[in-house]
Amino acid sequence: MTMRKLGLSIYPDHSKYEDNKKYLELGHKYGFSRIFMSMLEVQGSIEETKAKYQKIVDVGNKLGYQTIIDVSPRIFKQLNISYSDLKFFSDLHVSGIRLDQGFDGATEALLSYNKYGLIIELNMSNNVDYLNNIMSYQANTPYIYGCHNFYPQVGTALPYDFFMECSKRFKKFNIHTAAFVASQVGNMGPWNVNDGLPTLEIDRRLPIEVQTKHLFATNMIDDVIIGNAYASEAELAAMANLNRYQVEFHIDFVKDINDIEKKVALVPQHFRRGDVNNLVIRSTMPRVTYKDIPNAPHDNTQEFKRGDVLVGNDNFGIYKNELQIVLEPHKEERKNKIGSISKDELILLDFIKPWSKFKLSN
Structure with a gap:
């Protein structure tokens, strides 16, 4: 190229x-x-x-x-x-x-x-x-x-x-x-x-x-x-x-986002898991990198919408601090909403294929 x-x-x-x-x-x-x-x-x-x-x-x-x-x-x-x-x-x-x-x-x-x-x-x-x-x-x-x-x-x-x-x-x-x-x-x-x-x-x-x-x-x-x-x-x-050279989504953070969630969003080189699903884009490495860091529940009771960015909270066991981007609306109290991708960029979600690299910035 x-x-x-x-x-x-x-x-x-x-x-x-x-x-x-x-x-x-x-x-x-x-x-x-x-x-x-x-x-x-x-x-x-x-x-x-x-x-x-x-x-x-x-x-x-x-x-x-x-x-x-x-x-x-x-x-x-x-x-x-x-x-x-x-x-x-x-x-x-x-x-x-x-x-x-x-x-x-x-x-x-x-x-x-x-x-x-x-x-x-x-x-x-x-x-x-x-x-x-x-x-x-x-x-x-x-x-x-x-x-x-x-x-x-x-x-x-x-x-x-x-x-x-x-x-x-x-x-x-x-x-x-x-x-x-x-x-x-x-x-x-x-x-x-x-x-x-x-x-x-x-x-x-x-x-x-x-x-x-x-x-x-x-x-x-x-x-x-x-x-x-x-x-x-x-x-x-x-x-x-x-x-x-890779899709970088602009994310608007929620008011109550904590330090570990900011780190999970902004620091890693994200990539979508190869075994994909229709519900969310999963970036699973942060749950390994940050597995020992606590993450209390917040912003976790509403229905999540397409483009919302989520991080697993303390109640999510092995999936704590996994980052996900919502593709289909759902509810799940073991995930915290940490922000959402700007509305204009939702068309870019279709380009995140299995193993696609992507970044988040705010």
Whole structure:
């Protein structure tokens, strides 16, 4: 698996150079290292276009970003660019081009051997044999990337199952992948409708860090890019601080939580037992590590709900100090409720499979 990256989107035809520069500097401060740049709506001459894009790409390059520019056949025609020579894009100093629309397979395969070493990024949001076709023409796989679409219109982004089917086609070939999350404050995209720019419809209104956790949790996506500009500094910080390699749930503790329960929740590397059940996710090692530490009953008489975090109390014998996360409602006075996972993160529970590693933080 490649290292997972965070990215920003900028729209040079709808924005000022100074604003974009500031945004890239802010992203750099928070460890963002990828730029999606849209070139679907060019105005001006070839030379003006080249100068405008090159200027902001160079800023990104100096800050260590990898820039991939989104293009369509119309832009090739408008700017008089030949598929057999990608010099125009090399002159922009970008790392690669994203083909918003596909060709015949042979063309993409040939493009992946371009003499400038440009990455050819394909649109992932299609569940057709497109990629197999390209690979059958012996494409230069390290230079083939995949990136999902984003969807400005509310209700039109991908359903989760379809997203997974499309993504699996790319992961089968170990191709580097990307998808988009939506800033809740950004109002700029390529078009004049902007209800956020996510890949997944279910993510559209969630806090940006939860959207990001969701995409990483699928194990289908290497790079998560904010689709709309400009995200707030708080959003960038929230994404920068999350765990990119395992699900880390945010837990809101109950008032009466005690010291041992805090330790049980926050210290261990949790993993779900391999012999799973439908009632709870069990992290059993804490009951071994902390078996000699007392834990008096509290918050133990109500019905526990999905997402509640429980720890076995003194009345639970060998199971004292075992940590559990509730999947199905139940009552059990030998368990203390120590907190609950934030409502927005309940969708992440489905990703905790047998032996899955996970963390809790508050």
